[in-house]
């Protein structure tokens with residue numbers, strides 16, 4: 001698959017992007033990372049990849065493309081917080097829309113074959129009437145983040161039509177797993193684990209009955225890999241099609257970590273979707289992809305990772 005090909009990974013120091021980098025190196029690709037480390041971490045950067053510490057919003061991005069001559073681009077870099085997008089929609093749009101446009105321009109000029117884009121399923125369809133939510137559900141994003149991710153997907157479609165820059169857009173559910181930042185505002189699984197390991201009561205917003213579609217990062221990486229040669233010009237959901245409530249996550253993690261206390265409760269957050277899971281028929285048909293990691297295994301792996309990366313003294 002790799003045969004001397006080069007892959008540029010934006011956001012390769014972040015949660016999902018860093019796993020993608022590792023996997024691409026394993027497959028034999030030459031890998032180039034572009035990341036401004038705004039939420040990513042230097043410790044996630046694989047030393048076998050070339051690393052450009054810069055923002056995708058900078059004009060110098062074109063120089064990187066001209067120098068590195070990537071065949072493929074995996075686009076993970078984003079302002080990825082829904083809450084922050086609501087507080088600062090201009091910044092969100094500068095990174096997620098204008099940054100993606102700058103990337104598309106550089107890709108077009110450098111003759112990139114294909115861009116594989118990380119979109120959102122969870123923030124795209126609002127509170128869907130049907131769950132699992134079909135791939136062809138009309139997008140009605142309710143946050144600036146959902147809007148900017150969707151607008152960027154539209155630009156991908158335009159660049160394919162106009163300039164034949166190929167793409168696949170993968171619309172993820174709630175991704176979880178090792179390296180997710182437990183100090184952020186999103187990523188309920190990492191946040192709960194971190195709190196439990198420190199002996200603190202995790203905070204549940206609302207009644208905890210809100211349901212999500214949690215997909216393991218390893219499965220998301222495999223979907224990206226499958227999209228290299230398949231799914232051209234298509235957008236598709238990448239998740240498990242299963243509903244899991246926040247209360248259930250709390251209970252499962254209690255069992256794994258041995259945590260003995262109840263959660264604390266806070267008012268529901270405005271704009272949070274109450275119930276969503278994603279139908280993944282298009283990914284199955286187009287990519288031959290389906291999720292393989294059970295929630296129990298994925299949670300156990302995530303707990304192990306956070307345990308091993310949190311110094312015992314600080315727990």
Ligand SMILES: NC(=O)c1ccc[n+]([C@@H]2O[C@H](COP(=O)([O-])OP(=O)(O)OC[C@H]3O[C@@H](n4cnc5c(N)ncnc54)[C@H](O)[C@@H]3O)[C@@H](O)[C@H]2O)c1
Nearest residue numbers: 011013014015016035036037038039040055056077078175
């Ligand atoms: N984690 C999820 O549940 C989830 C769900 C749906 C979609 N996504 C999408 O997947 C992608 C990766 O998300 P993640 O959870 O790994 O987030 P993350 O914050 O861990 O990773 C994003 C990476 O992009 C980098 N970055 C941000 N702005 C940049 C800029 N202007 N220039 C260069 N680099 C920049 C960050 O430093 C970070 O390393 C994002 O596009 C996000 O919208 C994530």
